[in-house]
Amino acid sequence: MTTTTLQWDDSLLLGEPQMDRVHQEFVELVARMERAGDDELAPLLEEFATHTRAHFEMENQWMTETAFPPRECHIDEHAAVMKSVDEVRVLLAQGNTAICRGLIQELVRWFPSHAHHLDSALAHWVSKLRTGGKPVVIRRGLTLR
Ligand SMILES: [Fe+2]
Numbered sequence: 001m002t003t004t005t006l007q008w009d010d011s012l013l014l015g016e017p018q019m020d021r022v023h024q025e026f027v028e029l030v031a032r033m034e035r036a037g038d039d040e041l042a043p044l045l046e047e048f049a050t051h052t053r054a055h056f057e058m059e060n061q062w063m064t065e066t067a068f069p070p071r072e073c074h075i076d077e078h079a080a081v082m083k084s085v086d087e088v089r090v091l092l093a094q095g096n097t098a099i100c101r102g103l104i105q106e107l108v109r110w111f112p113s114h115a116h117h118l119d120s121a122l123a124h125w126v127s128k129l130r131t132g133g134k135p136v137v138i139r140r141g142l143t144l145r
């Protein structure tokens with residue numbers, strides 16, 4: 001039960017530097033929770049919750065400030081994830097480590113698809129507004145033609 005299944009790699013880069021940095025930290029926090037023993041879970045989940053609240057608030061703020069057209073479902077998804085995290089924080093404080101392990105597995109499954117389907121559109125939008133063009137993502141190991 002010590003295998004880490006969410007790891008940062010260049011396929012998760014979206015080309016918006018601030019978002020990419022926050023996402024890398026997110027992935028590292030999830031990986032630390034995956035590797036953690038039961039008695040280490042509570043402080044890590046608290047750290048993850050604080051980080052993720054700030055991560056989602058940053059993106060929500062970008063979406064509202066720039067009137068990003070498909071913001072409703074993206075903001076709703078952040079709220080749903082945060083609600084689950086907060087529910088698990090309460091249950092973990094009561095000793096329910098199994099529900100916390102379940103949440104970690106859900107986060108591992110959820111994040112890449114959220115990043116590729118919702119965050120990527122926002123990264124493009126923000127970069128486009130900033131520079132007038134789509135971001136250029138250079139992934140290590142790519143052969144550029
Ligand atoms: Fe994100």
Ligand SMILES: [Fe+2]
Binds near residue numbers: 059074078114119
């Ligand atoms: Fe997001």
